[in-house]
Amino acid sequence: MTRSELIAQIRLKKSFLCIGLDTDIEKIPSHLIQYEDPVFEFNKDIINATKDLCVAYKINTAFYESRGVQGWESMKRTLDYIPADIFTIADAKRGDIGNTSEMYARAFFDKSRSGFGFDALTVNPYMGHDSVSPFLQYQNNWVIVLALTSNKGSADFQNPLENGQPLFETVIKKSQQWGNAGNMMFVVVSTNPMLISKIRRLVPDHFLLIPGIGAQGGDLKMVAENGMNKDCGLLINISRNIIYAGKGEKFEKEVRAAAMEYREEMKKYLHSIF
Amino acid sequence: MTRSELIAQIRLKKSFLCIGLDTDIEKIPSHLIQYEDPVFEFNKDIINATKDLCVAYKINTAFYESRGVQGWESMKRTLDYIPADIFTIADAKRGDIGNTSEMYARAFFDKSRSGFGFDALTVNPYMGHDSVSPFLQYQNNWVIVLALTSNKGSADFQNPLENGQPLFETVIKKSQQWGNAGNMMFVVVSTNPMLISKIRRLVPDHFLLIPGIGAQGGDLKMVAENGMNKDCGLLINISRNIIYAGKGEKFEKEVRAAAMEYREEMKKYLHSIF
Numbered sequence: 224m225t226r227s228e229l230i231a232q233i234r235l236k237k238s239f240l241c242i243g244l245d246t247d248i249e250k251i252p253s254h255l256i257q258y259e260d261p262v263f264e265f266n267k268d269i270i271n272a273t274k275d276l277c278v279a280y281k282i283n284t285a286f287y288e289s290r291g292v293q294g295w296e297s298m299k300r301t302l303d304y305i306p307a308d309i310f311t312i313a314d315a316k317r318g319d320i321g322n323t324s325e326m327y328a329r330a331f332f333d334k335s336r337s338g339f340g341f342d343a344l345t346v347n348p349y350m351g352h353d354s355v356s357p358f359l360q361y362q363n364n365w366v367i368v369l370a371l372t373s374n375k376g377s378a379d380f381q382n383p384l385e386n387g388q389p390l391f392e393t394v395i396k397k398s399q400q401w402g403n404a405g406n407m408m409f410v411v412v413s414t415n416p417m418l419i420s421k422i423r424r425l426v427p428d429h430f431l432l433i434p435g436i437g438a439q440g441g442d443l444k445m446v447a448e449n450g451m452n453k454d455c456g457l458l459i460n461i462s463r464n465i466i467y468a469g470k471g472e473k474f475e476k477e478v479r480a481a482a483m484e485y486r487e488e489m490k491k492y493l494h495s496i497f
Numbered sequence: 498m499t500r501s502e503l504i505a506q507i508r509l510k511k512s513f514l515c516i517g518l519d520t521d522i523e524k525i526p527s528h529l530i531q532y533e534d535p536v537f538e539f540n541k542d543i544i545n546a547t548k549d550l551c552v553a554y555k556i557n558t559a560f561y562e563s564r565g566v567q568g569w570e571s572m573k574r575t576l577d578y579i580p581a582d583i584f585t586i587a588d589a590k591r592g593d594i595g596n597t598s599e600m601y602a603r604a605f606f607d608k609s610r611s612g613f614g615f616d617a618l619t620v621n622p623y624m625g626h627d628s629v630s631p632f633l634q635y636q637n638n639w640v641i642v643l644a645l646t647s648n649k650g651s652a653d654f655q656n657p658l659e660n661g662q663p664l665f666e667t668v669i670k671k672s673q674q675w676g677n678a679g680n681m682m683f684v685v686v687s688t689n690p691m692l693i694s695k696i697r698r699l700v701p702d703h704f705l706l707i708p709g710i711g712a713q714g715g716d717l718k719m720v721a722e723n724g725m726n727k728d729c730g731l732l733i734n735i736s737r738n739i740i741y742a743g744k745g746e747k748f749e750k751e752v753r754a755a756a757m758e759y760r761e762e763m764k765k766y767l768h769s770i771f
Contacts, residue, residue, distance in 0.1 A: 283593075285591070285597045289600040289607075291611035295569045314593075336563060336565075337564060350646055369623060381625070
């Protein structure tokens with residue numbers, strides 16, 4: 224999906240919601256366990272309940288890999304089920320030396336080889352430009368560079384409290400030279416408005432993928448106020464607060480209501496730019 | 498596998514060779530293509546030809562993921578085929594926030610859930626201690642922290658040429674506080690003897706996993722002279738120079754000869770410590 228197509232979807236749906244399919248078989252409603260592939264059944268119900276309210280789905284690969292070969296099958300069925308006009312993200316945090324990153328690019332972008340044709344992949348930048356560039360060789364696919372997170376360990380390397388330029392800032396400055404606002408985004412998680420607006424100034428045009436609203440303590444209003452640009456420029460990912468909003472056989476209703484609530488709030492913020 | 502079991506294997510086999518199963522279906526001998534799972538057939542032949550010469554196999558997950566669900570099946574068959582007394586490494590460079598890293602730990606260590614029971618997993622430290630600690634909760638499993646590589650991009654963040662403490666050094670200093678020499682190793686690739694001996698001084702007891710000898714320009718003698726400790730403390734990974742040493746129907750003979758050559762050289766270096 225191209226940048227202009229993504230922006231068109233945001234305008235159309237009045238939403239910049241990304242729903243995170245971090246599906247844990249131990250947390251899904253019990254009536255689904257009878258199905259051959261309960262994880263896929265759950266995801267299918269979530270997608271049906273929310274596909275008009277969100278512009279992206281993010282699949283956290285760890286949750287699928289934790290079930291081995293079977294989990295990869297559930298991931299494939301899920302990806303195949305997502306409508307083509309919705310942006311798809313493999314949240315896989317991959318990255319390695321060039322020839323290995325080429326293989327990861329095939330794994331997530333080259334449907335003819337791997338069966339998976341995601342629009343975007345999250346990438347860990349630790350190994351530098353030649354670990355990221357193989358992903359940028361694909362037309363209409365996106366690299367989402369891991370920049371800043373808000374977990375406790377983020378202070379270890381990304382954003383140490385000492386003086387000097389923090390690593391996440393070096394990452395954003397350097398990596399924006401490898402791609403452009405049409406094939407690169409950044410993962411940013413922060414509860415600090417100063418940091419969000421600082422990153423927005425560093426990359427005025429790039430989309431930011433912002434997980435961690437809700438469950439990880441982020442705040443939608445703060446992020447919209449400090450992170451939005453003239454094209455929106457934000458994908459806000461919500462996982463647990465939406466997908467586990469319901470428990471019983473009619474869980475989709477609560478899931479839809481939760482997604483709707485986020486979309487209604489986003490509509491307000493979009494009103495100021497579109 | 499425990500540290501003392503690994504050292505016992507190194508003494509017994511007079512080898513610290515790790516063979517990298519970076520198996521690319523486009524590079525394997527053509528007569529194998531007729532099999533239902535050519536990647537597994539190739540790996541099986543490699544393992545049969547080398548299992549008495551090496552102490553570890555490293556599976557580069559990217560090469561398997563590039564073939565999707567089918568690739569994960571080949572990876573499972575391969576892991577199941579490796580004898581129990583050989584150390585197994587998933588070279589997957591994983592790492593994410595805590596609950597996601599827990600899922601990756603299940604994926605690679607918890608055979609009852611995922612079907613995969615590797616001894617060790619390579620982990621990307623970018624997100625800090627809570628992204629690594631879930632892997633350290635498993636008894637007898639190992640985290641191999643990505644520290645220093647020698648690809649061009651390594652100068653971007655890990656080891657910038659400017660002044661100050663390079664990131665890889667901060668990573669080694671901090672992360673050795675999270676685990677110990679019995680459950681943590683470091684990935685180190687360098688052609689610089691000063692860097693290898695500097696890292697050895699930082700972590701005198703830890704094993705170092707050293708890929709990149711041969712194909713990536715490393716030098717076995719230099720690494721042994723600068724990186725060995727009293728327990729050996731090294732796993733040297735060779736991939737392409739061994740697994741693609743032969744081309745025809747009898748490729749295993751050339752593969753074995755290539756592995757033997759590395760083992761004979763290692764025997765000399767081990768002679769000085771055991």
